[in-house]
Amino acid sequence: MTDPAKAPVTAPRTEIYAGKDELVSVVAERLLAVLVDAVADHGSAHAVLTGGSAGIAVLEKVAELVAEPGTETPSWSAVHFWWGDERLLPSDDPERNAMQAHAALLDALIAEHGLPAQNVHRMPTSEDAASPTVGAEMYAASMEAFAEEGGHSGLALPRFDVLLLGVGPDGHIASLFPGKDSLGVSGVVTVGEDDSPKPPPQRVSLTFDAIHTADRVWTVVVGQDKAAAAAKALTEGTDPREIPAARVAGTMETIWHLDQAAAAELG
Numbered sequence: 237m238t239d240p241a242k243a244p245v246t247a248p249r250t251e252i253y254a255g256k257d258e259l260v261s262v263v264a265e266r267l268l269a270v271l272v273d274a275v276a277d278h279g280s281a282h283a284v285l286t287g288g289s290a291g292i293a294v295l296e297k298v299a300e301l302v303a304e305p306g307t308e309t310p311s312w313s314a315v316h317f318w319w320g321d322e323r324l325l326p327s328d329d330p331e332r333n334a335m336q337a338h339a340a341l342l343d344a345l346i347a348e349h350g351l352p353a354q355n356v357h358r359m360p361t362s363e364d365a366a367s368p369t370v371g372a373e374m375y376a377a378s379m380e381a382f383a384e385e386g387g388h389s390g391l392a393l394p395r396f397d398v399l400l401l402g403v404g405p406d407g408h409i410a411s412l413f414p415g416k417d418s419l420g421v422s423g424v425v426t427v428g429e430d431d432s433p434k435p436p437p438q439r440v441s442l443t444f445d446a447i448h449t450a451d452r453v454w455t456v457v458v459g460q461d462k463a464a465a466a467a468k469a470l471t472e473g474t475d476p477r478e479i480p481a482a483r484v485a486g487t488m489e490t491i492w493h494l495d496q497a498a499a500a501e502l503g
């Protein structure tokens with residue numbers, strides 16, 4: 237079995253866009269293309285979604301593209317959506333990443349385009365799980381049920397074709413925050429966070445080991461408040477315990493999509 241801590245990872249490539257709209261359009265088009273190609277290539281597609289305003293704007297753009305006649309789309313019955321992290325809140329809380337993604341795209345795909353509701357794999361809510369640790373274990377079991385046979389990582393995970401990540405001004409990704417024990421958790425696919433510095437405190441997150449199994453890992457980074465964190469993350473030798481985004485990587489490609497404001501301090 238491959239040691240997941242040593243999964244092959246690719247070096248980051250940066251792409252800088254004039255503004256949020258340009259960035260969001262490119263990522264939305266690319267996301268659709270990856271889903272189409274994945275279904276054609278291996279019969280299904282698994283995408284990992286992110287919260288945050290840029291990540292949700294990408295989904296809104298995908299919804300726009302899907303509604304346009306002539307857009308090439310995947311067979312939605314073969315597409316699965318997962319999350320990189322979630323806030324442990326009640327199911328109807330508008331702060332849940334899943335609620336926002338449903339409103340932006342998923343409800344329309346289910347109602348109008350044949351996406352099976354059961355292909356949307358939400359992280360547990362505070363009604364489902366008494367604690368982040370329990371929520372993390374539940375989500376690991378959900379992913380195990382779709383684990384790729386003979387996957388290269390040695391972890392019980394679906395083959396993630398693409399995994400989106402927002403980046404916080406503190407350099408956090410998913411719910412992996414600077415200085416937290418979650419950063420060092422290895423050999424498992426999920427981790428609970430009880431004390432997030434960004435509210436709400438209780439969250440569930442994929443681990444770095446899980447993130448590193450994805451074929452493509454794409455950040456979506458918009459705004460001047462991310463400039464310092466992005467610059468540090470993309471500087472060799474940065475300690476990921478201080479800037480978790482420094483460990484962002486996928487097995488086939490790692491793309492940092494930044495708008496000019498977020499890229500302002502890149503070396």
Ligand SMILES: O=C(O)[C@H](O)[C@@H](O)[C@H](O)[C@H](O)COP(=O)(O)O
Pocket residue numbers: 286287288289290291321401402403404405408409410434456458459
């Ligand atoms: O769970 C959270 O607290 C947010 O989802 C967070 O992780 C977000 O992804 C980044 O802060 C980037 O957010 P923006 O895309 O809004 O800049």
